[in-house]
Amino acid sequence: MLKIADHQFSSRLLTGTGKFSTPRTMLEAIECSGSELVTMAMKRLDLKSGSDDILQPLLSSGVKLLPNTSGARNAKEAIFAAELAREILDTSWIKLEIHPDPKYLMPDPIETLAAAKILCDKGFIVLPYVHADPVLCRRLEEVGCAAVMPLGSPIGSNQGLVTETFLKMIIEQARVPVIVDAGIGAPSQATRAMELGADAVLVNTAIASSRDPVAMGRCFASAVQTGREAYLAGLGQVNSVASETSPLTGFLND
Numbered sequence: 001m002l003k004i005a006d007h008q009f010s011s012r013l014l015t016g017t018g019k020f021s022t023p024r025t026m027l028e029a030i031e032c033s034g035s036e037l038v039t040m041a042m043k044r045l046d047l048k049s050g051s052d053d054i055l056q057p058l059l060s061s062g063v064k065l066l067p068n069t070s071g072a073r074n075a076k077e078a079i080f081a082a083e084l085a086r087e088i089l090d091t092s093w094i095k096l097e098i099h100p101d102p103k104y105l106m107p108d109p110i111e112t113l114a115a116a117k118i119l120c121d122k123g124f125i126v127l128p129y130v131h132a133d134p135v136l137c138r139r140l141e142e143v144g145c146a147a148v149m150p151l152g153s154p155i156g157s158n159q160g161l162v163t164e165t166f167l168k169m170i171i172e173q174a175r176v177p178v179i180v181d182a183g184i185g186a187p188s189q190a191t192r193a194m195e196l197g198a199d200a201v202l203v204n205t206a207i208a209s210s211r212d213p214v215a216m217g218r219c220f221a222s223a224v225q226t227g228r229e230a231y232l233a234g235l236g237q238v239n240s241v242a243s244e245t246s247p248l249t250g251f252l253n254d
C-alpha cells in the first residue's frame with residue numbers, strides 16, 4: 001500500500017485529467033489505469049456555471065481528487081488556489097505547482113518552499129511539484145510536506161527520466177513518499193522510476209495523448225506494478241566489467 005499522510009492507496013499510479021479528447025475518454029482511461037488519486041487544475045473548474053463536465057463524474061467514480069495550483073505564478077496565487085480548493089472541493093489535499101515561466105513550466109523553488117510552509121501551517125496536506133533537487137526536497141519535508149513530487153523531465157515533454165541521477169538521491173534520503181511527476185512518456189519509464197524505488201509516479205500526457213488512452217492507462221498500471229515488484233525483489237548490481245555467469249574452474253581447465 002502507498003501511504004500518504006493518513007490515507008492508503010493500493011495503486012501507485014497517480015493520473016492527471018488534462019489533454020484528453022473527451023471527458024468520457026478521460027474517465028475510462030483513469031478507470032483502466034486503476035489510479036485512485038487524480039489531480040485536477042483548479043483553473044479548470046468552471047465556477048460561474050456551477051457545473052463542470054468532469055468534476056461530478058470524477059467524484060462519483062470514487063477516486064480521491066488532488067486539486068492542483070497549476071497556473072499560479074507565485075506563492076500568493078498558489079495559496080489562493082489551495083484555499084479555493086479547500087472551500088469548494090472540501091479537501092485539504094493540494095498538489096502545489098508554481099511555474100511562472102510558461103515556456104518551460106519549470107517550478108519556482110523559492111516560491112514553492114514559501115507557499116509549502118504557509119500551507120502546511122494552515123493544515124493542508126501538501127504535495128509539491130519541484131525540480132529534482134535533493135536539497136529542496138529535504139527542505140520541503142522539513143516544513144511538513146506529505147510527499148515530494150520531483151520531475152522526470154519538463155511537463156508534457158514525454159522525455160522520460162532525464163533527472164534520474166538526482167531522483168536516486170532524493171529517493172535515498174526521503175522520509176516521505178517520492179512521487180516522480182512529469183515527463184514520463186512511456187510505460188517503461190514508469191517502470192524504471194519504480195525500480196529506482198520511487199513510491200509512485202504521476203502520468204498525464206503520455207496517457208492522454210496516446211492513440212488509445214484507455215489501453216495506455218492499462219499499460220501504465222501494469223508497468224508501475226512491475227517496477228514496484230522488481231524494486232522489492234532487489235535488482236542485481238550493475239558492474240563496469242564483465243563477470244562470468246558460471247564458475248571458471250570447469251572441465252576445460254582440468
Ligand SMILES: CC(=O)[C@@H](O)[C@H](O)COP(=O)(O)O
Pocket residue numbers: 015016017018039068070129154155156157158181182183184202203204205206
Ligand atoms: C497533470 C499534472 O499535474 C501535470 O502538471 C503533471 O506534472 C503531469 O505531467 P505530464 O503531463 O508530463 O505527465
